[in-house]
């Protein structure tokens with residue numbers, strides 16, 4: 488457990504070393520490398536005095552299963568150590584991490600500034616429940632931080648961004664937005680699921696609260712849902728309290744799977760990046776491909792920001808195809824051998840999904856013609872993946 492007064496061993500060791508050792512507690516009787524998986528609701532106290540003492544600081548020790556056990560604590564402290572966050576709160580899904588933070592930040596009559604390219608369910612939460620609670624959301628162009636300062640109001644409670652957006656991959660200049668937020672004394676929240684702390688260090692770039700849908704790369708095997716929220720010193724306690732108040736909780740088996748996934752995250756991300764690189768190179772040669780939307784691609788409109796702020800690129804990107812009929816698109820997608828057609832990403836297996844950003848944009852409408860395909864480059868051989876795509880393009884061409 489990250490203590491409030493003593494920072495964890497902040498950035499001691501390279502990231503690969505920290506991934507292997509973070510959150511490991513071999514104190515006391517423990518000699519086993521990994522933490523036990525506690526399936527717990529009730530925690531028993533030997534005496535009334537012990538029960539009262541535990542009630543005084545329920546976040547810190549063992550109190551009641553919903554507050555977490557050494558299983559969730561091991562994951563939380565490991566993840567917080569990666570980027571030197573003050574603390575980490577684990578919850579049941581990436582979306583619940585987002586809704587917990589948004590519910591905590593704003594109250595009735597206040598205003599939130601949200602980037603136009605956020606994950607669509609984030610937007611639905613803002614336009615649905617938050618709006619019903621009397622909190623107004625204003626969307627801004629993620630690529631134009633210069634326009635952001637004038638959007639602030641006296642009652643602006645927070646700024647929420649996702650960089651890159653996980654559908655259209657615009658980047659936000661986080662240091663620029665952070666400077667504006669600091670001047671206005673408003674917290675900056677980043678959904679950092681795409682880069683993870685390995686490829687984008689949130690706290691070095693002035694973020695106050697960072698969200699990771701650990702369902703994706705941290706778990707990495709498409710077998711659990713989990714959300715991780717890290718915070719700076721100001722926001723750790725409020726976020727922890729909000730998660731408890733909302734009944735948020737990460738199931739112990741899923742927390743264990745996430746901790747296991749964390750140990751190999753650097754290896755997997757490096758491989759996902761190389762795969763994406765190989766696929767983008769091949770895709771760029773196809774006549775139907777109008778644009779590659781991957782920040783590491785040199786023609787990405789904000790490639791310079793990626794080069795300045797990121798230390799790598801993960802394996803999720805989109806390609807914009809010239810317009811095709813629905814039948815042609817189905818012929819491509821229905822018969823792929825290795826690419827699965829389905830939601831989520833970050834697992835070992837490759838996925839493809841058609842996207843329509845036009846339905847979830849307001850600040851900067853999506854006006855590109857054509858079909859946007861989002862691809863998650865998995866860990867298969869890149870030759871096999873390219874062969875699969877090539878066969879798909881051939882099937883699609885036979886329709887035109």
Ligand SMILES: *Cc1c(COP(=O)(O)O)cnc(C)c1O
Pocket residue numbers: 580581582583606649653678680681700701702703712713714831
């Ligand atoms: C998938 C995703 C989420 C939500 O995660 P779940 O665990 O599926 O709830 C949030 N943000 C981004 C960027 C995502 O891709």
